[in-house]
Amino acid sequence: MIPAWRFGPPSEADFEPLLALRIDVMREDLERVGRFKPSRARRIFREHFDEPGLRTILIGNERVGCVGFRTEADCRKIDSFYLDRRYHNSGLGTAILKVLLAESDVRGLPVQLEVLTGSKAQRFYERHGFVKLSQDDIEAEYERPFRNSGS
Numbered sequence: 001m002i003p004a005w006r007f008g009p010p011s012e013a014d015f016e017p018l019l020a021l022r023i024d025v026m027r028e029d030l031e032r033v034g035r036f037k038p039s040r041a042r043r044i045f046r047e048h049f050d051e052p053g054l055r056t057i058l059i060g061n062e063r064v065g066c067v068g069f070r071t072e073a074d075c076r077k078i079d080s081f082y083l084d085r086r087y088h089n090s091g092l093g094t095a096i097l098k099v100l101l102a103e104s105d106v107r108g109l110p111v112q113l114e115v116l117t118g119s120k121a122q123r124f125y126e127r128h129g130f131v132k133l134s135q136d137d138i139e140a141e142y143e144r145p146f147r148n149s150g151s
Contacts, residue, residue, distance in 0.1 A: 003090075004059065005059050007057065007058070010056050018045070022045050022080070029116045033117060035138060049080075054067070066080055067096065074109070075109050075110045075111065075112045076110075078111060101128070105146060108148075113141075117135055117138060117139055125142050128144065
C-alpha cells in the first residue's frame with residue numbers, strides 16, 4: 001500500500017538532509033560512470049536546490065525525498081527526483097510521477113529529463129512512456145510526449 005504523501009516547499013534546513021539522500025541513492029551509479037565526487041554532488045544539488053520548482057516529498061511531517069519540476073519554454077523538466085531507499089519499489093515513485101505528468105499534460109507540454117546511463121531509473125521512466133532521445137557514456141536524455149485527456 002502506498003503511503004499518503006504530499007509535496008511541500010523546501011527550506012534551507014532541507015538542503016543537507018536532501019543532499020545526503022541524493023548521495024545515498026546516486027552514489028553507486030555515479031561511481032559506475034566515474035562521476036562520483038562529493039564536492040561535485042554538493043555543487044550540482046545546490047544549483048538545483050536554489051532554482052524555482054523544487055518540491056520536498058513528505059509522508060506526514062517526514063521528509064522522504066524531493067523532486068525538481070521546472071517549466072521551460074517548450075517543456076517541463078524533471079530533475080533531482082530522489083526518494084529514501086525505504087520507498088524504492090513501493091509504488092510511491094510511480095504515484096508521484098503520475099501527478100507530475102498530469103500537471104504537465106494540463107499545460108500541454110512534454111516532460112524531459114536526464115538519467116545516468118545504465119541506472120534502474122531508465123527502466124522506470126520507459127515504463128511510464130518516456131522515449132530515449134539520446135545517450136552517451138554518462139547519461140541518457142528522455143522525453144515523455146504531451147498526452148491530452150483523450151489519449
